[in-house]
Each structure stands twice: as C-alpha cells, then as structure tokens.
Amino acid sequence: MTKNALQAQLLKAGLVDSKKAKLLSKQSQHAKRTGDAENIEAKKALAAAQAKKIEKDQQLNQEKQQILEQKMLTANIIQMIKQHQITDTNGEVSYQFVDHSKVKKINITQKLYDQIVAGHVVIARLEENQTLTYALLPRPLADRINAKMEGFMVVSNDKLEVELADDDPYAAYVIPDDLMW
Incomplete structure (x- = not known):
C-alpha cells in the first residue's frame, strides 16, 4: 500500500510502521486537496488582477490614441492654413x-x-x-x-444681428465695424 519508493524503503528498514506511512500518505493527500483550493483562489485573484491590468492598459492606449489623433488633426489644420x-x-x-x-x-x-x-x-x-x-x-x-x-x-466677421436692450438710449445710433479712428 505504499505510494512511492521512499515509503517502501522506510518500511523495509523499519524506520516507519504501516500506520505512520498511511497517516503521512493521508496528510499529503489532504494537503494537496486543500492546497488546490488555495491555488484556485490564488488563480482567481491572479486572473482578476490580470484583467484589471489589461483593462487599464487598454484605457491608457485609448487615451494615447486620442492624443495622437488630436496632434495629427492640429498638424493637418496648420498645414491647411499654410497652404491656403x-x-x-x-x-x-x-x-x-x-x-x-x-x-x-x-x-x-x-x-x-x-x-x-x-x-x-x-x-x-x-x-x-x-x-x-x-x-x-x-x-x-x-x-x-x-x-x-x-x-x-x-x-470672423459674420453678419450677426446684435440684440439691443429695450431701454438702450443709443439704440438708434449704429456704429459700423469698419470705423477708422
């Protein structure tokens, strides 16, 4: 009923009896089972951390992309202004x-x-x-x-109508935009 060669050798040498070997075997199996549960929790925590990191990286990349597009648009506008x-x-x-x-x-x-x-x-x-x-x-x-x-x-001199107040005493006097002083 020994699981590995080391246990068999220990039994033959008389250093460990069969009850002690079974107890050690059960303890190691129990440790594996409980260790797996801890591993699953650790794996879930690791996966959640990786998902957060990926989401953060995607957000940073998106911000960098927006900044790059803004710079490209500004450069295109400056080029249009220079050309025309x-x-x-x-x-x-x-x-x-x-x-x-x-x-x-x-x-x-x-x-x-x-x-x-x-x-x-x-x-x-x-x-x-x-x-x-x-x-x-x-x-x-x-x-x-x-x-x-x-x-x-x-x-940009658009032809916009200026709203005048009803009680403005100077409403009848319009000042032209091209007035030279």
Missing part, C-alpha cells in the same frame, strides 16, 4: 483686432481690409515653435477648419 493662406497682404492699411484680450495690429491692403470687414476673409492664429503669427484665409476654408477644430479663428 493669402500671401499678398503687405499694405498701408492697419487692421486692429483682439486676440486673447490683447489688441493686435496687422498691415494689409485696402482690398483685404474690405474683405475682412465684409466677412469674406478670416484671420487665423498660427502657433508654431513657440511663435505666434496670423494668417488670412478665405471664408470657406476657415469654415471647414472651424468645423474640424475650434480655436484657430481669431477674427
């Missing part, structure tokens, strides 16, 4: 506009000035390598860029 900007802008008429609560001034031709006031040309912010420049873009391109990502358009 109006290049012949140097002139003697100055146009002043507000960008991030700072008044900026660019010198342009009278034709471009009229187009900006009419809303046919838009001023876009172009930030590259820590330098800030402004580009003049045609209105259709500016609308496409603004639909993809907002934040590039600085001046």
Whole structure:
C-alpha cells in the first residue's frame, strides 16, 4: 500500500510502521486537496488582477490614441492654413483686432481690409515653435477648419444681428465695424 519508493524503503528498514506511512500518505493527500483550493483562489485573484491590468492598459492606449489623433488633426489644420493662406497682404492699411484680450495690429491692403470687414476673409492664429503669427484665409476654408477644430479663428466677421436692450438710449445710433479712428 505504499505510494512511492521512499515509503517502501522506510518500511523495509523499519524506520516507519504501516500506520505512520498511511497517516503521512493521508496528510499529503489532504494537503494537496486543500492546497488546490488555495491555488484556485490564488488563480482567481491572479486572473482578476490580470484583467484589471489589461483593462487599464487598454484605457491608457485609448487615451494615447486620442492624443495622437488630436496632434495629427492640429498638424493637418496648420498645414491647411499654410497652404491656403493669402500671401499678398503687405499694405498701408492697419487692421486692429483682439486676440486673447490683447489688441493686435496687422498691415494689409485696402482690398483685404474690405474683405475682412465684409466677412469674406478670416484671420487665423498660427502657433508654431513657440511663435505666434496670423494668417488670412478665405471664408470657406476657415469654415471647414472651424468645423474640424475650434480655436484657430481669431477674427470672423459674420453678419450677426446684435440684440439691443429695450431701454438702450443709443439704440438708434449704429456704429459700423469698419470705423477708422
């Protein structure tokens, strides 16, 4: 009734009797059974930890992918602005506009000035390598860029109706957008 050769040798040598061998055998079987239960719990805990790690990794990869897509979109928009900007802008008429609560001034031709006031040309912010420049873009391109990502358009003179208060004493006096001081 011995399970292995070592037990058989111990019995022959008389170091262990058959009752002691059976007891050791039962204890080892019992340890295996209870050890398996602990192993199952450990395996479940390990599988749960691995599932959490996989889920966390997938979430991090998804965030990295979104950041990469955002960078690619920004690079594409900057490329579109560079390719389609109006290049012949140097002139003697100055146009002043507000960008991030700072008044900026660019010198342009009278034709471009009229187009900006009419809303046919838009001023876009172009930030590259820590330098800030402004580009003049045609209105259709500016609308496409603004639909993809907002934040590039600085001046976009749309024909919007301004709501006036009923008790405004200056309601009859309209100030034009192209007023030169």
